[in-house]
Amino acid sequence: MTPARNKRLLGVIAEFGSAAELYRAAERVQDRGYRLWDVHSPFPIHGMN
Amino acid sequence: MVVVLSRHYWVIGGFRCLLYPLFAFHRSRRLGKQHSDRLGLGITNFVFWIGIGHAGTLISAILFLCQQKWRTAINRSAEAMTLFAVICAGIFPAIHVGRIWMIWFLVPVPVPNWIWSNFRSPLLWDVFAVSTYFTVSVFFWYLGLVPDLATMRDRARSPIAKICYGLMALGWQGGNRQWRHYEMSYLVLAGISTPLVLSVHSTVSFDFATSLIPGWHTTIFPPYFVAGAIFGGFAMVLTLLIPARSLYQLHDIITWNHIDVMCKIILLTGSMVGYSYFMEFFVAYYGANPYERFIFLNRYFGPYWWVGCGMFACNVIIPQLFWIRAFRRNIVTVYFVAMCVNVGMWYERFAIIAVSLHRDFLPSSWRMYYPTWVDVFTFVGTIGIFVTLFLLFIRFLPMVAMSEVKGVLPEANPHFRPVPVPKPIPAITI
Numbered sequence: 001m002t003p004a005r006n007k008r009l010l011g012v013i014a015e016f017g018s019a020a021e022l023y024r025a026a027e028r029v030q031d032r033g034y035r036l037w038d039v040h041s042p043f044p045i046h047g048m049n
Numbered sequence: 050m051v052v053v054l055s056r057h058y059w060v061i062g063g064f065r066c067l068l069y070p071l072f073a074f075h076r077s078r079r080l081g082k083q084h085s086d087r088l089g090l091g092i093t094n095f096v097f098w099i100g101i102g103h104a105g106t107l108i109s110a111i112l113f114l115c116q117q118k119w120r121t122a123i124n125r126s127a128e129a130m131t132l133f134a135v136i137c138a139g140i141f142p143a144i145h146v147g148r149i150w151m152i153w154f155l156v157p158v159p160v161p162n163w164i165w166s167n168f169r170s171p172l173l174w175d176v177f178a179v180s181t182y183f184t185v186s187v188f189f190w191y192l193g194l195v196p197d198l199a200t201m202r203d204r205a206r207s208p209i210a211k212i213c214y215g216l217m218a219l220g221w222q223g224g225n226r227q228w229r230h231y232e233m234s235y236l237v238l239a240g241i242s243t244p245l246v247l248s249v250h251s252t253v254s255f256d257f258a259t260s261l262i263p264g265w266h267t268t269i270f271p272p273y274f275v276a277g278a279i280f281g282g283f284a285m286v287l288t289l290l291i292p293a294r295s296l297y298q299l300h301d302i303i304t305w306n307h308i309d310v311m312c313k314i315i316l317l318t319g320s321m322v323g324y325s326y327f328m329e330f331f332v333a334y335y336g337a338n339p340y341e342r343f344i345f346l347n348r349y350f351g352p353y354w355w356v357g358c359g360m361f362a363c364n365v366i367i368p369q370l371f372w373i374r375a376f377r378r379n380i381v382t383v384y385f386v387a388m389c390v391n392v393g394m395w396y397e398r399f400a401i402i403a404v405s406l407h408r409d410f411l412p413s414s415w416r417m418y419y420p421t422w423v424d425v426f427t428f429v430g431t432i433g434i435f436v437t438l439f440l441l442f443i444r445f446l447p448m449v450a451m452s453e454v455k456g457v458l459p460e461a462n463p464h465f466r467p468v469p470v471p472k473p474i475p476a477i478t479i
Binding site for chain 2: 020042
Protein backbone atom coordinates (compact mmCIF):
# COMPACT_ATOMS: atom_id res chain seq x y z
CA MET A 1 0.00 0.00 0.00
CA THR A 2 1.54 3.23 -1.08
CA PRO A 3 1.48 6.24 1.14
CA ALA A 4 -0.59 8.10 -1.45
CA ARG A 5 -3.27 5.39 -1.36
CA ASN A 6 -3.24 5.54 2.40
CA LYS A 7 -4.26 9.15 2.26
CA ARG A 8 -7.36 8.49 0.21
CA LEU A 9 -10.30 10.34 1.69
CA LEU A 10 -12.91 7.87 2.98
CA GLY A 11 -15.36 10.19 4.58
CA VAL A 12 -15.92 13.33 6.54
CA ILE A 13 -17.54 13.69 9.92
CA ALA A 14 -18.59 16.97 11.42
CA GLU A 15 -20.19 17.73 14.73
CA PHE A 16 -22.62 20.59 15.24
CA GLY A 17 -23.74 22.29 18.38
CA SER A 18 -27.43 22.71 17.67
CA ALA A 19 -30.26 21.44 15.56
CA ALA A 20 -30.38 24.71 13.64
CA GLU A 21 -26.69 24.53 12.66
CA LEU A 22 -27.05 20.90 11.70
CA TYR A 23 -30.04 21.74 9.55
CA ARG A 24 -28.20 24.48 7.72
CA ALA A 25 -25.23 22.22 7.15
CA ALA A 26 -27.50 19.48 5.82
CA GLU A 27 -29.07 21.95 3.40
CA ARG A 28 -25.65 22.87 2.07
CA VAL A 29 -24.56 19.24 1.68
CA GLN A 30 -27.73 18.43 -0.17
CA ASP A 31 -27.37 21.45 -2.47
CA ARG A 32 -23.89 20.28 -3.39
CA GLY A 33 -25.44 17.05 -4.66
CA TYR A 34 -23.92 14.54 -2.28
CA ARG A 35 -25.67 11.19 -2.12
CA LEU A 36 -24.02 9.00 0.52
CA TRP A 37 -24.54 10.98 3.66
CA ASP A 38 -26.74 10.94 6.72
CA VAL A 39 -27.46 13.06 9.72
CA HIS A 40 -27.29 11.59 13.21
CA SER A 41 -29.07 13.23 16.09
CA PRO A 42 -30.27 12.26 19.56
CA PHE A 43 -33.84 13.19 18.66
CA PRO A 44 -35.84 13.44 15.44
CA ILE A 45 -35.39 16.78 13.68
CA HIS A 46 -38.50 17.63 11.75
CA GLY A 47 -38.09 18.96 8.26
CA MET A 48 -34.74 17.21 7.91
CA ASN A 49 -35.97 14.98 5.12
CA MET B 50 -27.43 8.92 42.21
CA VAL B 51 -28.15 5.31 41.45
CA VAL B 52 -25.90 4.15 44.28
CA VAL B 53 -27.68 6.31 46.81
CA LEU B 54 -31.09 5.28 45.61
CA SER B 55 -30.33 1.62 45.38
CA ARG B 56 -30.49 1.44 49.16
CA HIS B 57 -34.13 2.54 49.21
CA TYR B 58 -34.71 0.29 46.34
CA TRP B 59 -33.44 -2.92 47.89
CA VAL B 60 -35.26 -2.28 51.14
CA ILE B 61 -38.57 -1.94 49.36
CA GLY B 62 -37.71 -4.79 47.02
CA GLY B 63 -36.85 -7.08 49.92
CA PHE B 64 -40.15 -6.36 51.56
CA ARG B 65 -41.95 -7.23 48.38
CA CYS B 66 -40.10 -10.50 48.06
CA LEU B 67 -41.53 -11.61 51.39
CA LEU B 68 -44.99 -11.39 49.91
CA TYR B 69 -44.41 -13.79 47.06
CA PRO B 70 -44.27 -17.05 48.98
CA LEU B 71 -47.52 -16.11 50.68
CA PHE B 72 -48.96 -15.29 47.33
CA ALA B 73 -47.84 -18.40 45.52
CA PHE B 74 -48.34 -20.92 48.28
CA HIS B 75 -51.71 -19.97 49.61
CA ARG B 76 -53.39 -19.12 46.40
CA SER B 77 -53.95 -22.74 45.56
CA ARG B 78 -55.79 -23.63 48.76
CA ARG B 79 -59.28 -22.51 47.99
CA LEU B 80 -59.47 -22.90 44.28
CA GLY B 81 -62.43 -24.81 42.97
CA LYS B 82 -64.44 -24.52 46.16
CA GLN B 83 -65.94 -21.17 45.41
CA HIS B 84 -69.60 -20.29 45.38
CA SER B 85 -70.70 -17.65 42.86
CA ASP B 86 -70.33 -14.77 45.28
CA ARG B 87 -67.04 -16.15 46.54
CA LEU B 88 -65.53 -15.08 43.25
CA GLY B 89 -65.97 -11.48 44.26
CA LEU B 90 -62.43 -10.49 45.01
CA GLY B 91 -60.92 -12.33 42.05
CA ILE B 92 -63.01 -10.44 39.50
CA THR B 93 -62.76 -7.21 41.46
CA ASN B 94 -58.99 -7.30 41.36
CA PHE B 95 -58.91 -8.27 37.71
CA VAL B 96 -61.02 -5.28 36.73
CA PHE B 97 -59.12 -3.02 39.10
CA TRP B 98 -55.74 -3.85 37.56
CA ILE B 99 -56.91 -3.79 33.97
CA GLY B 100 -58.43 -0.40 34.62
CA ILE B 101 -55.17 0.96 35.95
CA GLY B 102 -53.49 -0.03 32.74
CA HIS B 103 -55.56 2.36 30.70
CA ALA B 104 -53.81 5.60 31.51
CA GLY B 105 -50.61 4.40 29.86
CA THR B 106 -52.23 3.75 26.52
CA LEU B 107 -54.21 6.95 26.70
CA ILE B 108 -51.05 8.96 27.32
CA SER B 109 -48.99 7.14 24.75
CA ALA B 110 -51.51 6.80 21.94
CA ILE B 111 -54.33 9.32 22.14
CA LEU B 112 -52.27 12.19 23.50
CA PHE B 113 -49.62 11.44 20.88
CA LEU B 114 -52.15 11.65 18.08
CA CYS B 115 -53.49 14.88 19.61
CA GLN B 116 -49.90 16.19 19.66
CA GLN B 117 -49.96 16.89 23.37
CA LYS B 118 -46.28 17.50 23.94
CA TRP B 119 -46.46 17.32 27.71
CA ARG B 120 -46.94 13.58 27.47
CA THR B 121 -43.24 13.04 26.77
CA ALA B 122 -42.27 13.53 30.41
CA ILE B 123 -44.56 10.83 31.74
CA ASN B 124 -45.35 8.49 28.87
CA ARG B 125 -42.52 6.02 29.42
CA SER B 126 -43.33 5.32 33.04
CA ALA B 127 -47.07 5.35 32.41
CA GLU B 128 -46.64 2.76 29.67
CA ALA B 129 -44.49 0.62 31.92
CA MET B 130 -47.14 0.90 34.60
CA THR B 131 -49.71 -0.25 32.05
CA LEU B 132 -47.76 -3.38 31.26
CA PHE B 133 -47.20 -4.25 34.88
CA ALA B 134 -50.84 -3.68 35.76
CA VAL B 135 -51.93 -5.95 32.93
CA ILE B 136 -49.50 -8.61 34.14
CA CYS B 137 -51.10 -8.41 37.59
CA ALA B 138 -54.57 -8.53 36.07
CA GLY B 139 -53.66 -11.58 34.01
CA ILE B 140 -53.31 -13.67 37.15
CA PHE B 141 -56.90 -13.25 38.25
CA PRO B 142 -58.91 -14.83 35.45
CA ALA B 143 -57.23 -18.11 36.37
CA ILE B 144 -58.72 -17.68 39.82
CA HIS B 145 -62.08 -16.17 39.07
CA VAL B 146 -63.17 -18.82 36.61
CA GLY B 147 -63.23 -21.03 39.69
CA ARG B 148 -61.74 -24.15 38.13
CA ILE B 149 -58.16 -23.45 37.28
CA TRP B 150 -57.75 -26.77 35.47
CA MET B 151 -60.33 -25.56 32.96
CA ILE B 152 -58.61 -22.25 32.24
CA TRP B 153 -57.40 -23.47 28.85
CA PHE B 154 -61.01 -23.44 27.71
CA LEU B 155 -60.68 -19.67 27.45
CA VAL B 156 -58.19 -20.02 24.65
CA PRO B 157 -59.44 -21.27 21.29
CA VAL B 158 -57.84 -24.62 20.58
CA PRO B 159 -57.42 -26.09 17.08
CA VAL B 160 -60.57 -27.57 15.57
CA PRO B 161 -59.27 -31.18 15.25
CA ASN B 162 -59.29 -31.41 19.05
CA TRP B 163 -63.07 -31.25 18.99
CA ILE B 164 -63.05 -28.81 21.85
CA TRP B 165 -65.29 -25.90 21.07
CA SER B 166 -64.68 -22.71 22.96
CA ASN B 167 -67.81 -20.80 23.64
CA PHE B 168 -67.46 -17.74 21.47
CA ARG B 169 -70.55 -16.27 23.07
CA SER B 170 -68.80 -16.06 26.40
CA PRO B 171 -67.43 -12.60 27.19
CA LEU B 172 -64.64 -14.28 29.12
CA LEU B 173 -63.30 -15.46 25.80
CA TRP B 174 -63.57 -11.94 24.40
CA ASP B 175 -61.59 -10.81 27.41
CA VAL B 176 -58.77 -13.11 26.49
CA PHE B 177 -58.61 -11.61 23.03
CA ALA B 178 -59.00 -8.03 24.21
CA VAL B 179 -56.45 -8.21 26.99
CA SER B 180 -53.86 -10.20 25.08
CA THR B 181 -54.11 -7.83 22.10
CA TYR B 182 -53.80 -4.92 24.43
CA PHE B 183 -50.77 -6.34 26.16
CA THR B 184 -49.03 -7.22 22.90
CA VAL B 185 -49.58 -3.82 21.32
CA SER B 186 -48.58 -2.06 24.53
CA VAL B 187 -45.33 -4.05 24.69
CA PHE B 188 -44.48 -3.14 21.09
CA PHE B 189 -45.29 0.47 21.64
CA TRP B 190 -43.28 0.70 24.82
CA TYR B 191 -40.32 -1.12 23.33
CA LEU B 192 -40.30 0.93 20.16
CA GLY B 193 -40.19 4.11 22.22
CA LEU B 194 -37.37 2.63 24.28
CA VAL B 195 -35.07 1.84 21.36
CA PRO B 196 -33.38 5.28 20.98
CA ASP B 197 -32.98 5.55 24.74
CA LEU B 198 -31.54 2.06 24.97
CA ALA B 199 -28.97 3.17 22.41
CA THR B 200 -28.08 6.09 24.66
CA MET B 201 -27.76 3.69 27.58
CA ARG B 202 -25.53 1.46 25.45
CA ASP B 203 -23.28 4.36 24.56
CA ARG B 204 -23.05 5.48 28.17
CA ALA B 205 -22.75 2.06 29.82
CA ARG B 206 -19.53 1.53 31.73
CA SER B 207 -19.59 -2.19 32.37
CA PRO B 208 -19.15 -4.45 29.34
CA ILE B 209 -22.10 -6.64 30.35
CA ALA B 210 -24.42 -3.65 30.45
CA LYS B 211 -23.03 -2.54 27.11
CA ILE B 212 -23.80 -5.90 25.54
CA CYS B 213 -27.28 -6.10 27.06
CA TYR B 214 -28.31 -2.59 26.11
CA GLY B 215 -26.60 -3.01 22.76
CA LEU B 216 -28.63 -6.11 21.95
CA MET B 217 -31.83 -4.41 23.01
CA ALA B 218 -31.07 -1.22 21.08
CA LEU B 219 -31.18 -3.17 17.80
CA GLY B 220 -28.29 -1.27 16.27
CA TRP B 221 -29.82 2.14 16.69
CA GLN B 222 -27.56 4.94 15.47
CA GLY B 223 -29.86 7.92 15.38
CA GLY B 224 -29.50 8.53 11.67
CA ASN B 225 -32.09 10.58 9.89
CA ARG B 226 -33.38 7.62 7.91
CA GLN B 227 -33.76 5.63 11.11
CA TRP B 228 -35.69 8.45 12.74
CA ARG B 229 -37.99 8.68 9.78
CA HIS B 230 -38.89 5.00 9.95
CA TYR B 231 -39.10 5.16 13.71
CA GLU B 232 -41.54 8.02 13.68
CA MET B 233 -43.70 6.38 11.04
CA SER B 234 -43.92 3.11 12.95
CA TYR B 235 -44.61 4.98 16.17
CA LEU B 236 -47.47 6.76 14.49
CA VAL B 237 -48.88 3.49 13.13
CA LEU B 238 -48.68 1.83 16.52
CA ALA B 239 -50.36 4.84 18.11
CA GLY B 240 -53.15 4.45 15.58
CA ILE B 241 -53.50 0.77 16.45
CA SER B 242 -53.47 1.47 20.19
CA THR B 243 -56.07 4.19 20.11
CA PRO B 244 -59.12 1.97 19.63
CA LEU B 245 -57.68 -0.36 22.25
CA VAL B 246 -57.99 2.34 24.89
CA LEU B 247 -61.71 2.20 24.36
CA SER B 248 -62.18 -1.44 23.45
CA VAL B 249 -60.40 -3.27 26.26
CA HIS B 250 -62.36 -2.00 29.16
CA SER B 251 -65.55 -2.10 27.11
CA THR B 252 -64.94 -5.80 26.63
CA VAL B 253 -64.21 -6.20 30.32
CA SER B 254 -67.51 -4.50 31.06
CA PHE B 255 -69.27 -7.01 28.77
CA ASP B 256 -68.40 -9.68 31.33
CA PHE B 257 -71.07 -8.03 33.42
CA ALA B 258 -73.30 -6.23 30.96
CA THR B 259 -74.12 -9.36 28.96
CA SER B 260 -75.23 -11.25 32.05
CA LEU B 261 -78.68 -11.00 33.62
CA ILE B 262 -77.64 -10.16 37.17
CA PRO B 263 -79.36 -6.96 38.35
CA GLY B 264 -76.76 -4.24 38.77
CA TRP B 265 -74.69 -5.75 35.97
CA HIS B 266 -77.17 -5.88 33.12
CA THR B 267 -76.95 -2.28 31.93
CA THR B 268 -76.00 -0.67 28.66
CA ILE B 269 -74.11 2.18 30.28
CA PHE B 270 -71.28 -0.09 31.33
CA PRO B 271 -68.81 0.23 28.42
CA PRO B 272 -68.38 4.05 28.48
CA TYR B 273 -68.72 4.08 32.24
CA PHE B 274 -65.96 1.50 32.65
CA VAL B 275 -63.67 3.24 30.17
CA ALA B 276 -64.02 6.59 31.93
CA GLY B 277 -63.44 4.86 35.25
CA ALA B 278 -60.38 3.08 33.92
CA ILE B 279 -58.75 6.28 32.69
CA PHE B 280 -59.68 7.95 35.94
CA GLY B 281 -58.13 5.19 38.06
CA GLY B 282 -55.14 4.91 35.76
CA PHE B 283 -54.22 8.55 36.04
CA ALA B 284 -54.54 8.37 39.81
CA MET B 285 -52.08 5.48 39.79
CA VAL B 286 -49.72 7.40 37.51
CA LEU B 287 -49.71 10.22 40.06
CA THR B 288 -49.32 7.76 42.92
CA LEU B 289 -46.17 6.34 41.35
CA LEU B 290 -44.67 9.43 39.79
CA ILE B 291 -44.91 11.85 42.67
CA PRO B 292 -42.54 9.79 44.88
CA ALA B 293 -40.33 8.95 41.90
CA ARG B 294 -40.16 12.62 40.99
CA SER B 295 -38.88 13.66 44.39
CA LEU B 296 -36.57 10.65 44.84
CA TYR B 297 -34.90 11.18 41.47
CA GLN B 298 -35.07 14.98 41.53
CA LEU B 299 -37.12 15.10 38.35
CA HIS B 300 -38.80 18.37 39.23
CA ASP B 301 -37.62 20.02 36.04
CA ILE B 302 -38.97 17.24 33.85
CA ILE B 303 -42.22 16.32 35.58
CA THR B 304 -43.23 19.85 36.42
CA TRP B 305 -46.22 21.24 38.25
CA ASN B 306 -47.80 21.86 34.88
CA HIS B 307 -47.77 18.13 34.19
CA ILE B 308 -49.32 17.35 37.55
CA ASP B 309 -51.86 20.08 37.00
CA VAL B 310 -52.90 18.65 33.64
CA MET B 311 -53.20 15.14 35.06
CA CYS B 312 -55.35 16.49 37.88
CA LYS B 313 -57.63 18.06 35.30
CA ILE B 314 -57.99 14.73 33.51
CA ILE B 315 -58.84 13.13 36.84
CA LEU B 316 -61.43 15.81 37.44
CA LEU B 317 -62.96 15.30 34.00
CA THR B 318 -63.09 11.53 34.07
CA GLY B 319 -64.15 11.54 37.73
CA SER B 320 -67.10 13.71 36.82
CA MET B 321 -67.96 11.33 33.99
CA VAL B 322 -67.88 8.49 36.48
CA GLY B 323 -70.10 10.53 38.81
CA TYR B 324 -72.53 11.12 35.97
CA SER B 325 -72.61 7.38 35.35
CA TYR B 326 -73.41 6.70 39.00
CA PHE B 327 -76.31 9.11 38.88
CA MET B 328 -77.52 7.74 35.59
CA GLU B 329 -77.37 4.16 36.83
CA PHE B 330 -79.39 5.13 39.84
CA PHE B 331 -81.85 7.08 37.75
CA VAL B 332 -82.33 4.27 35.25
CA ALA B 333 -82.85 1.81 38.08
CA TYR B 334 -85.60 4.06 39.36
CA TYR B 335 -87.06 4.90 35.97
CA GLY B 336 -86.74 1.40 34.51
CA ALA B 337 -89.31 0.06 36.99
CA ASN B 338 -87.54 -3.27 37.34
CA PRO B 339 -87.98 -4.21 41.01
CA TYR B 340 -84.77 -6.27 41.11
CA GLU B 341 -82.76 -3.47 39.57
CA ARG B 342 -84.26 -0.95 41.96
CA PHE B 343 -83.55 -3.17 44.91
CA ILE B 344 -79.94 -3.74 43.97
CA PHE B 345 -79.20 -0.03 43.76
CA LEU B 346 -80.92 0.75 47.03
CA ASN B 347 -79.01 -2.16 48.49
CA ARG B 348 -75.73 -0.81 47.10
CA TYR B 349 -76.04 2.52 48.88
CA PHE B 350 -78.25 1.67 51.86
CA GLY B 351 -77.86 -2.08 52.37
CA PRO B 352 -75.34 -3.87 54.59
CA TYR B 353 -72.54 -2.71 52.27
CA TRP B 354 -73.55 0.94 52.43
CA TRP B 355 -69.99 1.84 53.36
CA VAL B 356 -68.70 0.43 50.06
CA GLY B 357 -71.25 2.31 48.00
CA CYS B 358 -70.88 5.53 49.91
CA GLY B 359 -67.09 5.21 50.09
CA MET B 360 -66.94 4.77 46.36
CA PHE B 361 -69.18 7.76 45.80
CA ALA B 362 -67.18 9.96 48.15
CA CYS B 363 -63.77 8.92 46.82
CA ASN B 364 -64.62 8.97 43.12
CA VAL B 365 -67.10 11.79 42.78
CA ILE B 366 -66.90 14.19 45.69
CA ILE B 367 -63.22 14.30 46.64
CA PRO B 368 -61.86 14.81 43.08
CA GLN B 369 -64.00 17.95 42.86
CA LEU B 370 -61.25 19.57 44.91
CA PHE B 371 -59.36 19.83 41.64
CA TRP B 372 -61.61 22.62 40.45
CA ILE B 373 -59.41 24.81 42.59
CA ARG B 374 -56.00 25.55 41.16
CA ALA B 375 -54.27 25.70 44.53
CA PHE B 376 -55.29 22.09 45.23
CA ARG B 377 -53.94 20.94 41.88
CA ARG B 378 -50.60 22.44 42.76
CA ASN B 379 -50.21 21.17 46.29
CA ILE B 380 -48.39 17.89 46.73
CA VAL B 381 -50.44 16.89 49.77
CA THR B 382 -53.86 17.40 48.23
CA VAL B 383 -52.83 15.87 44.90
CA TYR B 384 -51.51 12.77 46.60
CA PHE B 385 -54.48 12.57 48.93
CA VAL B 386 -56.96 12.71 46.06
CA ALA B 387 -54.95 10.20 44.02
CA MET B 388 -54.98 7.74 46.91
CA CYS B 389 -58.69 8.29 47.43
CA VAL B 390 -59.28 7.53 43.77
CA ASN B 391 -57.22 4.34 43.99
CA VAL B 392 -59.30 3.19 46.92
CA GLY B 393 -62.54 4.46 45.42
CA MET B 394 -62.03 2.65 42.14
CA TRP B 395 -61.39 -0.58 43.96
CA TYR B 396 -64.57 0.00 45.97
CA GLU B 397 -66.45 0.65 42.78
CA ARG B 398 -65.54 -2.73 41.34
CA PHE B 399 -66.33 -4.37 44.65
CA ALA B 400 -69.68 -2.59 44.79
CA ILE B 401 -70.55 -3.69 41.28
CA ILE B 402 -69.36 -7.26 41.58
CA ALA B 403 -69.56 -8.59 45.11
CA VAL B 404 -72.33 -6.36 46.41
CA SER B 405 -74.54 -7.11 43.41
CA LEU B 406 -73.95 -10.83 43.83
CA HIS B 407 -74.50 -11.15 47.55
CA ARG B 408 -78.23 -10.51 47.21
CA ASP B 409 -79.56 -11.74 43.92
CA PHE B 410 -82.99 -12.97 42.84
CA LEU B 411 -83.42 -15.63 45.51
CA PRO B 412 -83.54 -14.29 49.07
CA SER B 413 -82.77 -17.80 50.29
CA SER B 414 -79.30 -17.52 48.82
CA TRP B 415 -78.59 -14.10 50.27
CA ARG B 416 -75.56 -13.87 52.45
CA MET B 417 -72.67 -11.62 53.28
CA TYR B 418 -69.48 -11.86 51.30
CA TYR B 419 -66.37 -12.37 53.38
CA PRO B 420 -63.10 -12.65 51.48
CA THR B 421 -60.80 -15.32 52.82
CA TRP B 422 -57.31 -14.38 53.81
CA VAL B 423 -56.19 -16.19 50.66
CA ASP B 424 -58.16 -13.67 48.64
CA VAL B 425 -56.69 -10.75 50.54
CA PHE B 426 -53.11 -11.91 50.26
CA THR B 427 -53.52 -12.62 46.58
CA PHE B 428 -54.39 -9.00 46.12
CA VAL B 429 -51.57 -7.84 48.37
CA GLY B 430 -49.23 -10.09 46.42
CA THR B 431 -50.18 -8.47 43.13
CA ILE B 432 -49.45 -5.07 44.60
CA GLY B 433 -46.05 -6.52 45.45
CA ILE B 434 -45.51 -7.73 41.90
CA PHE B 435 -46.60 -4.39 40.53
CA VAL B 436 -44.30 -2.33 42.73
CA THR B 437 -41.36 -4.67 42.25
CA LEU B 438 -41.66 -4.59 38.48
CA PHE B 439 -41.93 -0.83 38.57
CA LEU B 440 -38.85 -0.52 40.76
CA LEU B 441 -36.91 -2.85 38.48
CA PHE B 442 -38.00 -0.69 35.59
CA ILE B 443 -36.76 2.56 37.09
CA ARG B 444 -33.54 0.85 38.12
CA PHE B 445 -32.60 -0.59 34.73
CA LEU B 446 -34.40 1.39 32.07
CA PRO B 447 -34.69 5.11 31.39
CA MET B 448 -37.89 6.12 33.15
CA VAL B 449 -38.22 9.32 31.16
CA ALA B 450 -38.27 9.13 27.38
CA MET B 451 -35.05 11.08 26.84
CA SER B 452 -35.18 11.38 23.08
CA GLU B 453 -38.79 12.48 23.16
CA VAL B 454 -38.22 15.09 25.83
CA LYS B 455 -35.30 16.47 23.83
CA GLY B 456 -37.40 16.43 20.69
CA VAL B 457 -40.07 18.73 22.10
CA LEU B 458 -37.68 21.36 23.44
CA PRO B 459 -37.68 24.60 21.46
CA GLU B 460 -34.01 24.11 20.60
CA ALA B 461 -34.89 20.91 18.74
CA ASN B 462 -36.68 22.91 16.09
CA PRO B 463 -34.23 23.54 13.23
CA HIS B 464 -35.71 26.99 12.75
CA PHE B 465 -35.19 27.90 16.34
CA ARG B 466 -33.29 31.13 16.86
CA PRO B 467 -32.25 31.93 20.37
CA VAL B 468 -33.75 35.16 21.56
CA PRO B 469 -30.92 37.68 21.43
CA VAL B 470 -30.06 39.13 24.78
CA PRO B 471 -30.91 42.83 24.54
CA LYS B 472 -27.95 45.09 24.88
CA PRO B 473 -28.09 47.25 27.94
CA ILE B 474 -29.24 50.72 27.08
CA PRO B 475 -26.38 53.08 27.71
CA ALA B 476 -27.17 55.40 30.53
CA ILE B 477 -27.78 58.87 29.30
CA THR B 478 -26.16 61.43 31.37
CA ILE B 479 -27.16 64.96 30.98
